[in-house]
Amino acid sequence: MKDYGALLKKYHLKATPQRIYMINEIEKKGHINIDDLYESLKKSFPYISLATVYKNINAMVENGFLSEVKIPKMKTKYELTKNEHAHLICTKCGALEDIFIDTQCIKDDIIQKSGYTIEKTLIKIEGICPKCR
């Protein structure tokens, strides 16, 4: 568990207890949606407002502290921003996990075929996890 208070300050965000809790919760769960985060926050902050959760999530996404993960047929989840990685989604149990893979092979293909300059690669894989099979 890192010192997220200091980290927030570097991003010019005030280190409120609500924000520290949010970040710790996101780190703990890996990926979380707004509603689950809100429910979890209520345990420590019974009067917290859903608007506060949205405002903080948006503030942290805007400055790159958090990243959005949009998954087909699921509510948008959030994760701490980390090195580029793909997302594996189990269509049976709904599990979402990160997987770090080398994408150079498809990037080369895309550059050659399209002439685009690549900035970002977003990869989602739907399948069945080993437990569900």
Add this chain to the structure above:
Amino acid sequence: MKDYGALLKKYHLKATPQRIYMINEIEKKGHINIDDLYESLKKSFPYISLATVYKNINAMVENGFLSEVKIPKMKTKYELTKNEHAHLICTKCGALEDIFIDTQCIKDDIIQKSGYTIEKTLIKIEGICPKCR
């Protein structure tokens, strides 16, 4: 321009003029969002309801006739379901285009590292198109 009336019937959907027009419009534009589709439909069906557009889109997505394309910071677009392909998005002009690439190289990597059975691969590439560069 194919006979989409017959095709709809195969999917157990009635071939109404509104639906035929929708499909032709989606085929023509390649990708379109609900609002643009609604505006376009009004030219031929001045009294069409936005609810009808949603109902038809949902019906056609549910049985696989259409596919959703969710793009970061853009409204969800829809396309006719076709062979698996990646989406290229120009972050300057907002252009969205299909690109057919070989994804076997990353699939092998994922299977080996995760043990998942892969059902579907969703790839989005953000970058700058040749025109904008």
Add this chain to the structure above:
DNA sequence: CTGACTGCAAACGTTTTGCACGGTA
């Protein structure tokens, strides 16, 4: 002390629903 953050309530845009009528098969 000051601006940023919080909680609350209201507003907002998008999508869905219920219903009566009309059109397709």
Add this chain to the structure above:
DNA sequence: TACCGTGCAAAACGTTTGCAGTCAG
């Protein structure tokens, strides 16, 4: 003729905004 699809209006849903009070720096 029997449903399915349409258009309309209202409801539901997720998210954002404005404001007054509070807290972190």
